[in-house]
Amino acid sequence: MQPSTARILILDDDADVAFAARMLLRRRHGEIIVLHEPAALPALLAQSTFDVVLLDLNFTPGRTDGAEGLAVLDLLRGQSRPPAVIALTAYADVPLAVEALKRGAGDFITKPWDNARLLAAVDTALARRAATPVAAAGSTLIGESAEMGAVRAMVAGVAPTEANVLILGENGVGKELVARAIHAASRRAGAAFLAVDMGALPEATFESELFGHRRGSFTDAKTDRDGRFQAARGGTLFLDEVGNMPLPNQAKLLAALERREVTPLGADRPQAVDVRIVSATNLDEASLFDPAVFRPDLLFRLNTIVIRVPPLRVRRGDIPGLLRHYLAHYEGHYGRPARSLAPAAQARLLEWHWPGNVRALRHACERAVILAAGAAYEFADFGLGTPDTVTPPPNAQALEDQTLGDLERGAIAAALAQAKGNISEAARRLGLSRAALYRKLEKHGL
DSSP states (O other): OOOEEEEEEEEOSOHHHHHHHHHHHTTTEEEEEEESOGGGHHHHHHHOOOSEEEEESOOSTTOOSOHHHHHHHHHHHTSSSOOEEEEEEEGGGHHHHHHHHHTTOOEEEEESOOHHHHHHHHHHHHHHHHHSOOOSSTTOOOOOSHHHHHHHHHHHHHTTSOOOEEEEOOTTSOHHHHHHHHHHTSTTTTSOEEEEEGGGSOGGGHHHHHHOBOTTSSTTOOSOBOOHHHHTTTSEEEEETGGGSOHHHHHHHHHHHHHTEEOOBTOSSOEEOOOEEEEEEOOOHHHHTOTTTSOHHHHHHHOSEEEEOOOGGGOGGGHHHHHHHHHHHHHHHHTOOOOEEOHHHHHHHHHOOOTTHHHHHHHHHHHHHHHOOSSEEOGGGGTOOSSSSOOOOSSHHHHHHSOHHHHHHHHHHHHHHHTTTOHHHHHHHHTOOHHHHHHHHHHHTO
16 A cells, blocks of 8 residues: 555654554554654644644653643644644543543544554544635634525524534535534533544444443453543534445434433443534435435434535635635745735636535645745646546547546546545545545545
């Protein structure tokens, strides 16, 4: 397997733990940096950016309050493009890990970890970071169009309630940002917001991941472990890609939602759960209402309120503001001079179909900031090519003129179109993992 280009930082005072994590991750990811002392982090961040950080929560021998790790987390979340953070913790520190989730960590891994679990956590973190557009500030939803105004109005109306919300929309429109905006405006804003990619949870470990397990409940269960429902207690549990769950997993989730309780594997009695459920899918509504694809009783539980996030091509009035925001963001991030956008370039960008929606626009802006050399941004700086759709070359000479990157981009665009934007289905058609496809989407600005 070709290593990814992801940059990963391991920050742990235990040299043996850091070495083990580095040896495991270096088989699949390009650059792994190890630090043992938080004091060295600011200087490193001044020179480098990271996609994922594995963060221990205690560094000084004898300390167990996690204050050092939480301070590091605050520093990381203050970066202009924060990395995804996975907290590393001993079993006794699970309440501390939950506090880290409240402060912005995306996941936590208990030590000693299961190798497959750690690899999956890193892959999920990379995929989610690639898929989530940068917000203007916190959970701000960018866009002044009537369509986005309607989304904001729905968020404002539903956020103070406890109603379950189902967010629908194509890949890249910013469904997780909408979920975060709901959480930020809710009475649960001070508690954790925990996102789970439901389509990526294997059926064999589904219950353990969501509901937790007790020591000895299966071969690798060396300690008790809380599941995602317990970790998000008091807060919001965001169930992303619910449409990609196998039907048996849908039945298990339905039981937990109906009873408002979960039973960890190996436990004698259920535990009440206190979470608000916000879910999302890029399935089209015809598929969502097909009982062979999605259980109607589970849909009934999830869709008390439905928010439809429109694709960028139907809210073109938001494109100028999004361009200004992301160009300014990346100019600051990379220390590049501020440039204007050439009128002809803006006109073409307004006409672009944007099959990858806001995420594709963000990646195009990042590329433009990095590569632009003129006084103003030109359309060519955004790396979008022409035309919107890639068609098979009519003859051998045309094929020779195609680069490998062009062919790969065309194959991915075709698979996405055939799968109607469903990432899992497109990945299956291409023979890729979801995480690998997300990285290629980012690479090609789709």
